[in-house]
Amino acid sequence: MPTSVDDPGRPNSPGRLTAKNIRWAEKVPARWWRNSHTQNGDAFAFTKIAARFSGPGLSHGTLYLGANRIACFWESGLGRDLNSRMPDELTIAESDLKDRFEFSTTLKASGLKFFNATDAAARRSVGAKTSACFSADHALARSWAAALIIAGADGILYESTRQSPGLCLALFGTAAAKGCLLSRKKVGSAYDDAELLAQLFAEGVSIISA
Amino acid sequence: MSTALTVDPKFEKQAAFQLLAKFDLPAGEMAEVFASYLKLRPATFRDLKGLRGALKQRGTAAQNDILQRAGKILSTEEMAERLGLSSRQSVHNLKARKRLLTISFANRRGEYFPAFQIDAGSVREWVPHVLERVPDGWAALAFLTAGRKEFDGESYLTRVIQNSEAAGEMLAAADAYIS
Numbered sequence: 001m002p003t004s005v006d007d008p009g010r011p012n013s014p015g016r017l018t019a020k021n022i023r024w025a026e027k028v029p030a031r032w033w034r035n036s037h038t039q040n041g042d043a044f045a046f047t048k049i050a051a052r053f054s055g056p057g058l059s060h061g062t063l064y065l066g067a068n069r070i071a072c073f074w075e076s077g078l079g080r081d082l083n084s085r086m087p088d089e090l091t092i093a094e095s096d097l098k099d100r101f102e103f104s105t106t107l108k109a110s111g112l113k114f115f116n117a118t119d120a121a122a123r124r125s126v127g128a129k130t131s132a133c134f135s136a137d138h139a140l141a142r143s144w145a146a147a148l149i150i151a152g153a154d155g156i157l158y159e160s161t162r163q164s165p166g167l168c169l170a171l172f173g174t175a176a177a178k179g180c181l182l183s184r185k186k187v188g189s190a191y192d193d194a195e196l197l198a199q200l201f202a203e204g205v206s207i208i209s210a
Numbered sequence: 211m212s213t214a215l216t217v218d219p220k221f222e223k224q225a226a227f228q229l230l231a232k233f234d235l236p237a238g239e240m241a242e243v244f245a246s247y248l249k250l251r252p253a254t255f256r257d258l259k260g261l262r263g264a265l266k267q268r269g270t271a272a273q274n275d276i277l278q279r280a281g282k283i284l285s286t287e288e289m290a291e292r293l294g295l296s297s298r299q300s301v302h303n304l305k306a307r308k309r310l311l312t313i314s315f316a317n318r319r320g321e322y323f324p325a326f327q328i329d330a331g332s333v334r335e336w337v338p339h340v341l342e343r344v345p346d347g348w349a350a351l352a353f354l355t356a357g358r359k360e361f362d363g364e365s366y367l368t369r370v371i372q373n374s375e376a377a378g379e380m381l382a383a384a385d386a387y388i389s
Contacts (some may be wrong), residue, residue, distance in 0.1 A: 086359060192255075197253065206265055
């Protein structure tokens with residue numbers, strides 16, 4: 001008769017991490033995106049608001065970026081709100097999209113240390129038993145962020161857990177990381193993004209306008 | 211017509227958007243059909259008008275659902291009466307100061323006010339706080355009335371009307387809404 005074992009998929013807390021033992025990401029995309037509401041002011045501000053890899057308890061603020069515009073939308077406040085609604089109540093106002101802007105930036109990653117949470121070998125190098133350490137409970141994911149910052153990480157690469165697949169980057173506000181954002185460009189309104197509107201249409205979203 | 215569909219991608223796309231909007235497919239089927247279609251004909255800047263039109267066409271029905279969930283809608287005169295104000299101008303002043311949630315309609319003149327924001331002759335305390343975060347009337351109404359998965363389909367509006375202490379969680383969500 002088989003004996004029961006601990007659930008291997010259960011996320012664990014970080015231990016003390018040593019920089020030289022961590023398998024840091026070798027390749028990091030250069031182009032990144034943001035989706036930000038006009039009321040937010042600086043779209044590239046590093047936040048201390050409690051979220052997956054940010055919070056008042058961390059030594060640095062965090063800037064969340066996405067590798068494509070669609071993932072960025074679903075990770076934005078509006079995208080997350082839609083994701084929290086019942087599936088047949090995905091109605092937004094025209095202004096919700098008109099007041100949201102897409103920004104792009106170029107990241108010069110050389111000399112920085114990024115931890116790739118989507119890489120199983122990298123997760124093993126820090127003793128994370130499962131990818132859920134970085135994708136499920138926010139408090140636990142933050143504790144991993146804190147441990148990685150202490151070990152010298154400038155950011156964490158992770159897969160979006162929202163509606164749209166896409167790589168995301170939580171960039172920590174270290175002096176080195178802040179200097180690696182080479183250009184910041186306001187691309188346009190979300191309302192003018194045909195690819196995004198097509199995605200929203202496919203997902204059953206509707207728009208109301210006065 | 212069938213020839214035009216095959217030789218004019220622009221026309222084909224408009225037709226596809228309209229047809230898909232009209233059939234009102236379940237979200238899962240819609241996503242599957244549309245994703246396949248977009249592989250053949252990726253959306254471009256030239257499709258913006260068609261896509262906006264299709265999203266808004268679907269929005270007409272959704273707007274009615276939102277109004278139903280919002281409950282009674284008042285005219286400016288009715289709102290003045292509920293608040294014990296002597297003139298329409300006083301209501302407009304409250305609206306201008308973002309104290310009242312106001313909506314308008316493309317096919318109707320004037321402005322309208324959901325009655326839920328009034329309690330015992332006064333504007334509920336949380337209303338201006340919501341409008342600070344989500345100033346557009348329709349956006350605020352959609353946000354307030356949407357059923358939430360975490361509350362088994364209950365909306366923030368239902369929760370806060372039942373218990374004003376739920377305003378804190380609703381305002382935190384409104385903060386996140388514009389992040």
